[in-house]
Amino acid sequence: MTWTPDQPIISVKGVHKSFGDLEVLKGVSFDVMKGEVVCIIGPSGSGKSTLIRCINGLNDIQAGSISVEGIEVHDPALDKLALRKKVGMVFQQYNLFPHKTALENVMMAPLLVLKRDKAEVEGTARALLKKVRLEGKEDAYPGELSGGQQQRTAIARSLAMNPDVMLFDEVTAALDPETVKEVLVTIKDLAAEGMTCILVTHEMGFAREVADHIYFTDRGVIVEHGPPDTFFTSATDPRTREFLSQIL
Amino acid sequence: MKHIPGVTRAARTDLPVLKPFDVAAHSPDAMMMTRWVAGLPWWTPAAILCAALLWPMVAYAQSSYTTAAAFEALWRWMPFLVTEGFLFNVLISIFAMLIGTLMGAALGLGQISLNKWVRRFAWFVTQLFRNSPWLVILFIVLLALPFEVRIFGTILTFPDWWKAVIGLSLPVMANISEIVRGAVASVPTAQWEASESLAFSRQQTLWRIILPQCFKRMIPPWMNWYAILTMATPLCSLLGVQELITLSRQAMESENNHPELLMPFYGFALLMFFAYCYPIARATIALERKYTVKL
Numbered sequence: 387m388t389w390t391p392d393q394p395i396i397s398v399k400g401v402h403k404s405f406g407d408l409e410v411l412k413g414v415s416f417d418v419m420k421g422e423v424v425c426i427i428g429p430s431g432s433g434k435s436t437l438i439r440c441i442n443g444l445n446d447i448q449a450g451s452i453s454v455e456g457i458e459v460h461d462p463a464l465d466k467l468a469l470r471k472k473v474g475m476v477f478q479q480y481n482l483f484p485h486k487t488a489l490e491n492v493m494m495a496p497l498l499v500l501k502r503d504k505a506e507v508e509g510t511a512r513a514l515l516k517k518v519r520l521e522g523k524e525d526a527y528p529g530e531l532s533g534g535q536q537q538r539t540a541i542a543r544s545l546a547m548n549p550d551v552m553l554f555d556e557v558t559a560a561l562d563p564e565t566v567k568e569v570l571v572t573i574k575d576l577a578a579e580g581m582t583c584i585l586v587t588h589e590m591g592f593a594r595e596v597a598d599h600i601y602f603t604d605r606g607v608i609v610e611h612g613p614p615d616t617f618f619t620s621a622t623d624p625r626t627r628e629f630l631s632q633i634l
Numbered sequence: 635m636k637h638i639p640g641v642t643r644a645a646r647t648d649l650p651v652l653k654p655f656d657v658a659a660h661s662p663d664a665m666m667m668t669r670w671v672a673g674l675p676w677w678t679p680a681a682i683l684c685a686a687l688l689w690p691m692v693a694y695a696q697s698s699y700t701t702a703a704a705f706e707a708l709w710r711w712m713p714f715l716v717t718e719g720f721l722f723n724v725l726i727s728i729f730a731m732l733i734g735t736l737m738g739a740a741l742g743l744g745q746i747s748l749n750k751w752v753r754r755f756a757w758f759v760t761q762l763f764r765n766s767p768w769l770v771i772l773f774i775v776l777l778a779l780p781f782e783v784r785i786f787g788t789i790l791t792f793p794d795w796w797k798a799v800i801g802l803s804l805p806v807m808a809n810i811s812e813i814v815r816g817a818v819a820s821v822p823t824a825q826w827e828a829s830e831s832l833a834f835s836r837q838q839t840l841w842r843i844i845l846p847q848c849f850k851r852m853i854p855p856w857m858n859w860y861a862i863l864t865m866a867t868p869l870c871s872l873l874g875v876q877e878l879i880t881l882s883r884q885a886m887e888s889e890n891n892h893p894e895l896l897m898p899f900y901g902f903a904l905l906m907f908f909a910y911c912y913p914i915a916r917a918t919i920a921l922e923r924k925y926t927v928k929l
Contacts, residue, residue, distance in 0.1 A: 442831055470833035481828035485846050495832040498842060540828075547832060 389456030395420045395551060395582055396441060401450035403436055410436045412606035413450070418584060418599075420550075423577045425593040425614075426586045428603035429629060434586040437603070438553045441584070442473040455550060471499070474544030478556040480536040482528040488515060488539045489524040492546045500547070507546075514542040518572050534565030538572050545576075552576065554585040590633055594618055602626045665922070668858040671908075672915035679908040683901045704894040708902055711885045719878035720906045722795070723867040726877065729799045730867075731860050734806030741807060742814025748836070756811065763808035768801075768866055775801035776873050795877075798870040806863050813855045817848035854922035861911045861918070868903075878903050 394417035403411040410433045418424050426434045439445045443459055443466050452459040457469050482491050492511040496502045518538040528536050558566040570592050577583055577596050594614045601611040610623045621627050744756030776797050783790045821844050829839040871879040886895045
């Protein structure tokens, strides 16, 4: 199946995922169009992170289908590398490579995976670090950077692969309130540039501001979804209302 | 208020407090020997030797052969024992370590292979040699390997000391294999996931991301096993290899086997091994501390 921009760039249909006896996702479906920013919110353990990890093949699924730009993620013969060249991912714990400097972290994947020219990659990497406001930190090791700086380096590292979709897995959950803002600003810039983003987040104010669509998950299903204005003001499901009343 | 031993802050209560049981602190430590050696003051073997020397002096006071004569004999033999004996022990240990490290690294990577059969085979070989007595392995290698091999008409001789090198390298190999497996396992899985999501292949992840991170962590346990191996090289004397202990025994025989010779000659061997392994042990512990803090 070839993908055309008028089709959803990501299409999730009836996804089931279990870890042993524990069923984490019980039939989740949603579509994301190119350039859309989607936020997934919900209580802990509701399967949010699992869901986005399924999208780039870090977790496999038991039933249903996921397609990214026409690549069938659930296909046993899936070319994982091809999928992951299109999908960037940023983690809660940054997961930078501690033995490499910020610049090397950003340069590694384009050099080794895409086999690009070194001078060209270095130019792009420096530009990306500048974009995430880390000019002057190129030669710092992850251990010498603050949490917010590490997370922005991780975003730059993902962007260096020039992905079509970015997945953000609770990227501000490990940060203190002040550094949360610097990371969110970076993501907002990305969204404004038209990058397709899927965010799992607990930052409701941010979700309301940047998201085109919000999904609320609870116990492995999408309970409610809608554009932020209607979602936050007129949620109908009692579980959504209870969740929102606790955090807003 | 009562001071409770082990609690630095002044206790706010007289009631005893049950602290959580520290499993790590009570587990056997793989680097126990190195830690013990490194913890000794440098003059320990000399002190033990001095104390032990009093015993033959008392026991054989009636004998005509004096302790002084024994030391004079040791002095004459000393250059020979060091250059022909101890240096040979060092040579055996270096070759055995080299072979053991190369084979062990391959076996360790085999233990984390994606192929089930490679993994099982590597695990089996590792456990087999890790849990066998070194002496048994040495004898098997000695008896199983031919003393010469004929390849296309040329005869390659297999001297005893090479058999000893191979025999000693096998248990080292098994333990290095475990070090490699353990070090790779100690890198958080998040590092695998991060490089996977950047489209690195498994080989690239392993060689560019995981192994460079745990390389430093492998150095202290690797040095620990080198020290253990060096101290095990006298086992080769049982195979008739002309190393320090064999030569010491032959030297004593040529000095008419006076019992007074035992302490000076074996004490000298002990001092040689201590002088060689002590700096290694100290350096190992220093490196271990340095890398643990950085984790």
